[in-house]
Amino acid sequence: MQSGKKGHRRWTWWRCNILNMNAAGLELRLSSQQLCGWRSKDSVVMQSWVEDTLACPRDGVSLSLKGDVLKCPEGHEYPLILGVPVMLIDEAPPTHGAIRETLNQVTGELGYPEIGDPQETRQFVQDMLGATCGHMYQHVKSLQDYPIPRFPLSPEFAGATLIDIGSNWGRWSFSAARKGFRVVAVDPSLRSALAGKEIARQIGLPVSFIVGDARFLPFKSRTFDVAFSYSVLQHFSKSDAQLAIDEASRVLRPDRTILVQMANGRGLRQLFNRLRQQVKADTNPFRVRYWTIRELNAVFEQIGKTSISADGYLSLNAQISDIDILPRRYGFLIRFSEALKGVAARRPILTEFADSLWVMSRKRAQDGTPGSPPET
Numbered sequence: 001m002q003s004g005k006k007g008h009r010r011w012t013w014w015r016c017n018i019l020n021m022n023a024a025g026l027e028l029r030l031s032s033q034q035l036c037g038w039r040s041k042d043s044v045v046m047q048s049w050v051e052d053t054l055a056c057p058r059d060g061v062s063l064s065l066k067g068d069v070l071k072c073p074e075g076h077e078y079p080l081i082l083g084v085p086v087m088l089i090d091e092a093p094p095t096h097g098a099i100r101e102t103l104n105q106v107t108g109e110l111g112y113p114e115i116g117d118p119q120e121t122r123q124f125v126q127d128m129l130g131a132t133c134g135h136m137y138q139h140v141k142s143l144q145d146y147p148i149p150r151f152p153l154s155p156e157f158a159g160a161t162l163i164d165i166g167s168n169w170g171r172w173s174f175s176a177a178r179k180g181f182r183v184v185a186v187d188p189s190l191r192s193a194l195a196g197k198e199i200a201r202q203i204g205l206p207v208s209f210i211v212g213d214a215r216f217l218p219f220k221s222r223t224f225d226v227a228f229s230y231s232v233l234q235h236f237s238k239s240d241a242q243l244a245i246d247e248a249s250r251v252l253r254p255d256r257t258i259l260v261q262m263a264n265g266r267g268l269r270q271l272f273n274r275l276r277q278q279v280k281a282d283t284n285p286f287r288v289r290y291w292t293i294r295e296l297n298a299v300f301e302q303i304g305k306t307s308i309s310a311d312g313y314l315s316l317n318a319q320i321s322d323i324d325i326l327p328r329r330y331g332f333l334i335r336f337s338e339a340l341k342g343v344a345a346r347r348p349i350l351t352e353f354a355d356s357l358w359v360m361s362r363k364r365a366q367d368g369t370p371g372s373p374p375e376t
């Protein structure tokens with residue numbers, strides 16, 4: 001569903017502090033992690049710590065807000081659309097059709113996607129699950145709630161920040177926020193970011209959504225305590241994946257963790273999928289790309305000490321937390337995958353045959369010494 005620019009101007013820039021806001025007698029619904037930021041009449045859309053981290057994705061310099069546009073001193077401009085900064089660049093070949101769609105929405109060739117009510121946002125999420133979470137999710141039952149998986153990491157300290165690269169509607173961003181991270185969700189789709197912002201409002205989790213490109217992250221260097229990405233870089237060409245990994249490392253603070261899910265070219269199901277890709281001569285630019293564990297180690301060891309473990313078997317990748325929304329026939333496969341993961345933790349040889357892999361690196365400390373070993 002499309003809508004025009006109606007409502008665009010009601011978003012304003014607020015710089016303030018909680019004491020002043022309270023003194024002014026304004027109603028605030030702020031959690032302990034939320035401060036004033038870009039704000040609509042009914043919800044905080046950007047936390048102030050996020051504003052301070054933004055930088056021009058073209059040259060990395062700081063931005064200032066003039067009206068509804070973020071500007072850099074070099075003249076690059078990025079609009080706020082319904083409160084969400086759109087920080088894409090149009091110079092590079094897109095990794096996904098969402099980039100062109102969003103750019104056309106910004107220039108007015110397409111209307112802005114409308115923020116829906118809970119029923120509409122759940123339908124959007126259901127559609128996105130089928131499109132992005134592997135073959136089992138094409139058969140998701142009608143959603144009654146938002147399926148948010150268990151996040152695999154815990155914050156190392158209070159206030160740890162996390163960037164979710166390629167967040168879509170925020171499935172893993174909300175998962176991380178529930179674990180206590182302060183989360184920024186980045187995705188090239190304005191439609192997904194606006195849906196995520198609406199879901200954040202509905203479920204009361206302080207996740208900030210930014211429209212951006214994984215290869216040109218609109219953040220200052222050494223900003224985040226965790227860089228996370230799930231079911232995204234596995235779809236990039238290897239050269240684009242390398243750019244995105246370099247960017248994730250750039251925005252990560254030294255001695256901090258990057259955790260990325262990738263597809264294993266030797267995974268049990270992926271052997272079949274690779275054959276099918278070749279038979280069909282699949283040229284979909286967002287098709288799954290397959291890596292060997294050796295290739296992944298070579299790339300991620302450039303960041304720091306790296307460990308690779310099994311994320312799942314037989315899909316990319318069904319979560320045990322989603323068993324209730326998937327057809328019963330998949331329950332056995334998901335439990336079997338969980339059991340194999342348990343064995344693989346003790347018998348690493350089994351990781352060789354996992355379909356979905358976790359790659360975790362600890363970025364080297366600033367002086368070039370190795371970082372701490374990644375937690376496993």
Ligand SMILES: [Zn+2]
Pocket residue numbers: 056057058059060061072073074075076
């Ligand atoms: Zn600039």
